[in-house]
Amino acid sequence: MVVAIDGPAGAGKSSVARAVAARLGWAYLDTGAMYRCVALAVAERGGEPSAVAATIDIELGDRVLLDGRDVTEAIRRPPVAEGASKVAMDPGVRRALVTKQQAILRTGDWVAEGRDIALVVAPDAEVKVFVTASAEERARRRAADLGRDPADVLRRMADRDRRDSSGERSVLAPAPGAVHIDTTGRALDDVVDEVVALVEAR
Ligand code: DC
Helix, strand or coil, rough: CCCECCCCCCCCHHHHHHHHHHHHHEEEEEEHHHHHHHHHHHHHHCHHHHHHHHHHCCCCCCEECCCCCCCCCCCHHHHHHHHHHHHCHHHHHHHHHHHHHHHHHHHCCCEEECCCHHHHCCCCCCCCCHHEEEEEHHHHHHHHCCCCCHHHHHHHHHHHHCCCCCCCCCCCCCCCCCCEEEECCCCCCHHHHHHHHHHCCC
């Protein structure tokens, strides 16, 4: 079974997805980490992003390994986040990563988090959730994580949202049938309860 959790940066997807996976005892797939790995590899080695995406080896778990190297912290740096949002606009990169993600999700029970899980990667997901929060709350959370100025984060986030929802990909659109959850001002446990209840209902 697959639970798809999509939504914009800072909406609380990662915290919700991780906690739901832990609660259910299921595996957790962070697809954003894969786009971040491609951005890091391109920044370090150069090359055509789609070719890099098709050839690198990404291992996801407690630590993120890129061709065997631990990049868990490196991929969280702001320049890599910016790079990820750019390589994610490349249809060849998306095709390569979606193929890898679909292979991963084929076996077992998963909570998968990203932008296009319910629309593209796993349209047959049994539970689809679209998580949002106000722009101010999203910027505040990201700024706290990064130790940065919330106003600066808000501006960069608006740029990323524009890219993430531009062109042909529209990765920020909720899938038909997705349950919308606004996490603004809500406790994590409360949101996790709501998602777990949706899974149990299935
Ligand atoms: O969720 P995140 O911040 O780790 O994602 C990094 C970037 O990758 C973000 O700009 C959007 C992009 N992304 C995407 O286009 N599709 C996904 N399924 C996951 C992330």
